[in-house]
Amino acid sequence: MPGLCKGDPRSKAPAVGSAAWVNELGRARRPGPALPAAALPAALGSSTLSVHAGSRDDPATGAVGTPIYQNSTFVLGAEQYRAIDQGYARDRFIYTRYGNPSQWAVQEKIAALEGAESALVFASGMAAIAASVLAMLDRGVHLIASKELYGGSYAFFHHELPSLGFSVSYVDPRDPNAVRAALRPNTMLLFFEAMTNPLLNLVDIAAMAAIARAAGAKLIVDATFVSPLGVRALEHGADLVLHSGSKYLNGHSDLICGAVAGSRKYVDRVWPRLLAYGGCLDPHACFLLERGLKTLALRMRAHEQGASAIAEYLARHRQVGWVRHTSRADHPDHALATRQLRQHSGVVAFALHGGDAAALALLPRLRLMREATSLGGVETLVSLPFNTSHAAFTAEQRAQIGIPPGCVRLSVGIEDPADLIADLDQALATI
Numbered sequence: 001m002p003g004l005c006k007g008d009p010r011s012k013a014p015a016v017g018s019a020a021w022v023n024e025l026g027r028a029r030r031p032g033p034a035l036p037a038a039a040l041p042a043a044l045g046s047s048t049l050s051v052h053a054g055s056r057d058d059p060a061t062g063a064v065g066t067p068i069y070q071n072s073t074f075v076l077g078a079e080q081y082r083a084i085d086q087g088y089a090r091d092r093f094i095y096t097r098y099g100n101p102s103q104w105a106v107q108e109k110i111a112a113l114e115g116a117e118s119a120l121v122f123a124s125g126m127a128a129i130a131a132s133v134l135a136m137l138d139r140g141v142h143l144i145a146s147k148e149l150y151g152g153s154y155a156f157f158h159h160e161l162p163s164l165g166f167s168v169s170y171v172d173p174r175d176p177n178a179v180r181a182a183l184r185p186n187t188m189l190l191f192f193e194a195m196t197n198p199l200l201n202l203v204d205i206a207a208m209a210a211i212a213r214a215a216g217a218k219l220i221v222d223a224t225f226v227s228p229l230g231v232r233a234l235e236h237g238a239d240l241v242l243h244s245g246s247k248y249l250n251g252h253s254d255l256i257c258g259a260v261a262g263s264r265k266y267v268d269r270v271w272p273r274l275l276a277y278g279g280c281l282d283p284h285a286c287f288l289l290e291r292g293l294k295t296l297a298l299r300m301r302a303h304e305q306g307a308s309a310i311a312e313y314l315a316r317h318r319q320v321g322w323v324r325h326t327s328r329a330d331h332p333d334h335a336l337a338t339r340q341l342r343q344h345s346g347v348v349a350f351a352l353h354g355g356d357a358a359a360l361a362l363l364p365r366l367r368l369m370r371e372a373t374s375l376g377g378v379e380t381l382v383s384l385p386f387n388t389s390h391a392a393f394t395a396e397q398r399a400q401i402g403i404p405p406g407c408v409r410l411s412v413g414i415e416d417p418a419d420l421i422a423d424l425d426q427a428l429a430t431i
């Protein structure tokens with residue numbers, strides 16, 4: 001497909017056979033890669049971007065919506081050989097692990113939602129995290145990560161990175177002095193989650209970005225729990241923002257995928273790791289993710305509304321001793337939430353007076369809410385940290401990090417809030 005690239009470097013490309021373009025440090029880095037399109041009007045809202053950014057009608061037939069390019073390879077011509085030789089293969093279609101129009105379309109939509117120059121999609125959130133973290137590190141350096149990490153990320157930081165010769169310090173990112181104290185001369189990366197599980201603690205992204213910048217380090221933010229509509233991490237100074245697309249981005253609990261977004265320069269550094277570790281997203285999965293993303297803004301509004309209503313109901317319930325949601329004034333990071341969050345997420349945590357036994361008794365009594373791990377889908381999911389995400393902790397350790405006995409985590413879906421409240425009400429009445 002000659003001429004498909006918007007940021008076509010051919011105008012600058014020297015003759016085939018010369019590798020000068022690769023080493024030309026002053027060369028323009030254009031956003032993308034992107035398929036050609038009629039330019040969208042400037043300053044569109046999130047709902048409009050969710051629907052239109054990146055999506056392309058089929059130029060051959062006029063079919064509305066991005067076709068699924070279910071192919072592993074592309075016809076090679078002079079231009080593809082030149083792209084390989086000159087080091088701009090990311091801007092041409094050669095082989096689907098390197099890039100595919102179905103990937104580019106959904107990447108462009110994610111980049112638009114994040115306000116990023118460039119994005120990449122992956123076969124899972126963990127594939128995105130592994131490739132992105134490794135891309136930002138030199139051999140043997142030090143990095144700082146949150147004490148409160150998603151379990152898969154913790155395993156990667158705690159087992160994989162040390163085995164590769166990296167050292168990791170764990171801090172509470174809500175204590176900037178602790179973050180500064182953990183810095184070493186060879187600290188290259190800070191890695192935090194925009195909102196943690198299950199306590200829904202927030203990180204002040206701008207404050208962490210300032211610490212990283214002053215230390216000559218980079219900042220990666222995993223914004224899975226808030227979605228790009230909750231916070232645009234790059235605008236607050238993060239160098240890369242990551243998502244498990246399996247959660248809010250896709251939103252239908254029917255896909256495992258991941259994404260990273262940032263400047264073209266940094267995403268270009270992640271791309272070789274995607275090639276090396278091989279976690280590319282299949283074109284059909286790209287179609288599902290793109291379809292899910294079209295309703296992201298609509299879904300996030302419903303998640304926010306439902307979660308806020310349920311948090312308020314729970315806070316007044318006599319069997320409930322503790323409720324966490326960023327919409328509530330008693331959330332410990334409420335001031336930061338007001339400043340930093342554009343929208344609240346659908347995750348709510350609460351604790352029953354009866355402890356873990358009461359929480360265990362609650363789950364089978366729920367009729368609408370599904371007892372399952374994961375979050376961000378249209379259906380409400382309920383799980384208990386003590387026997388899922390934090391099962392490896394002792395009761396004392398859970399108490400120490402602030403997870404009370406009887407803690408229940410809800411990922412509020414897009415059902416009618418009144419129906420969800422009625423479900424909780426009938427279940428709580430019988431325990």
Ligand SMILES: *Cc1c(COP(=O)(O)O)cnc(C)c1O
Nearest residue numbers: 124125126150152224244246257
């Ligand atoms: C689920 C999750 C991941 C991992 O994503 P997968 O798509 O399951 O690989 C990473 N970070 C957070 C915060 C998550 O919730």
